[in-house]
Amino acid sequence: MIRSILLISALGAASACLAQTLPATDKVTDRHVHLMSPRMIKLFKDVSIPFSRPDADYSDISVLQERLGTKRIHLLSMAYLYGHPEFGKVENEADLVRAENDYVAAARKTAGKHTRFYCGVNPLRDYALEEVKRCSERLKADGIKLHFNASQVYLTVPEHVARVRPIFEFAASEKLPIVLHFDNTHRRFGEPDVKILASQILAPLKPIRLQIAHFGTSGGFNSRTRAVIEGFIAELEKNRDFAKHRIYFDISAVALDKDSEGVPKLTDEQFSELAALIRRLGTHRIVFGTDYPLYSVPQYLNILKSRVRLTDKEIRKILSN
16 A cells, blocks of 8 residues: 555554553564655655655654654565656666665664564566665665565566566575565456465475565455455465465554545454454464554554454464564
8 A cells, every 4th residue: 555654643542452461562573664765755745645744754763663662673665666657757766766775774774683674676677686686685685575566566467477486586595585565456366366476486486484465455354355365275275385485464454443545444343354364364374564654563453452352362473473
């Protein structure tokens, strides 16, 4: 989601609602956090996408840590947005992508030992593999962030598979985890995409750690979310070459208690359905993330406890993965 990441609320009293049996929020690792350079912020503002907070909330790592409530952060570069149709063509796109990744990597260095940096890239670009290698060798990236929606990757198109596969091959060879925004919002996206990812991209690789963002879609919870998760469950149960990988699903921006960029908040019934799907998938396959600045750590933990109604034991397991 593009506009939804610009929403942010104060920490408020959310942390007071958490049970004492849960870890202190500053001990929680948030595995889905966005940081933007001033140049990226200007890109948003130039197309009249509003910000609800001062720029520092989105670009200053110290302010971000304070707002988020933890210093244990996986910073995801949004460099793949350069060249996105919503922002129009930009000159020297590859240079801008490099500069954005450099900015997030620099923030990682000043943020403390518990912060990780994920290099962002559009896998369909000619420079994609070169940039991923640069991020790994020069910036010492901790992982790779791919966003199939922003990059408009369709795995049902063979040429796209051919572009994506080398990125995954490099990640496997270097033992770099990948955070993947899998959904491309195409109306037919779903089970066929899961099968292609499993059989044509992941099956031949050495074991890799793959984090599927937002439960496989673009946030919120509906029949599309259920279908995608069921597709993954089916592949994990029957495809040994797929199941050898460490596949996790991050719950960021799924349990929405507020509307976000046209994605509606969940009803009470949907919160219950989400809880049932979490238990079917298994908490051992779920990792915690807020999609900051959409939520802070205390806010989102409180939603998992009070709205999704996960037990403290279930939440602790998710936090430990």
